[in-house]
Amino acid sequence: MAAAASVPESLAGVGTTAIGVALIRARETGREDRLYADPFAQAFADAARDAFLDPSAPPGSADTWATVGRLVDVFYEGRSVATRFFDDYLLDAVATGCEQVVILGAGLDTRAFRLAWPKAVDLFEVDLPEMFSFKEEILGTRDAAPACRRVVVPCDLRDDWAAALHGAGFRDGVPTAWLAEGVLGYVPREAARRVLTTAGAMTPAGSRFSCEHIRPDSPGLDGIRKLLGQEQTARPPGGLGPDAPEWLAEQGWEPRFRPHPELTESYGREGGGSPDNGYLTAVRT
Ligand SMILES: C[S@@+](CC[C@H](N)C(=O)[O-])C[C@H]1O[C@@H](n2cnc3c(N)ncnc32)[C@H](O)[C@@H]1O
Known part of the structure; x- marks a missing residue:
């Protein structure tokens, strides 16, 4: 299958x-007590598995696939709660006035298709x-139809992503969520903070922002660094930093921190880990 065999190459590195x-x-969607349903996740998973395990895949692909499987076990509970939290965040932001949504580092996010948006967005x-290149091919095979006006913006958050977003039809001055x-941790701190100052300059009061806020020594993060081949490197720290709430406040955002265990409980799940880990939401003032 020529298309599938190209996947490890196109998804090498952070795309994995x-x-x-x-x-x-896909695992969460298969549960009876699921927190959300993603009808496309299994198709992405199947195509990736076929490609990573294809005999013609680049050397090491099968090992990479096994490592991804182990990390899925480590992150399953946390990411399931996170997905549901961010679903609720976006739906509420649109219901209360945001007319645009920007999903940074969208990966294989299918909210454009699977969420019941309360109004045109x-x-x-x-x-x-x-x-x-991977995502659109799989969605195309499923005749996926978005439930909103969806625009993909291929660009690097370390570069002039704002120009790409404007080119794709983003309107300054319109309330935006x-x-x-799961993306800013892969972007060096200075560039990650620039993402927020740029977003703040592009959007008016009442706009919203959300991301996770986790300790750098959280379980599983070493596994991701190993997967990406960074365990030996002293790469510059990424993300908004441990003082993200204070920093956001200085930049004109009113932040609120929600501890992960609190949300885990509110969604009827067990576990929850450290109350220092959780999610930030912020409103542009
Ligand atoms: C852990 S995945 C999260 C994907 C998605 N937000 C989700 O939760 O399913 C990280 C994503 O960030 C993207 N990413 C990493 N660095 C990036 C950069 N410099 N510019 C744009 N996207 C980036 C990767 O391609 C990947 O899709």
């Missing part, structure tokens, strides 16, 4: 992490070009 999240969503998915789910 998006496959892991799709596997988590323009939804922009930003990710690296190679991610969309921004989501950065």
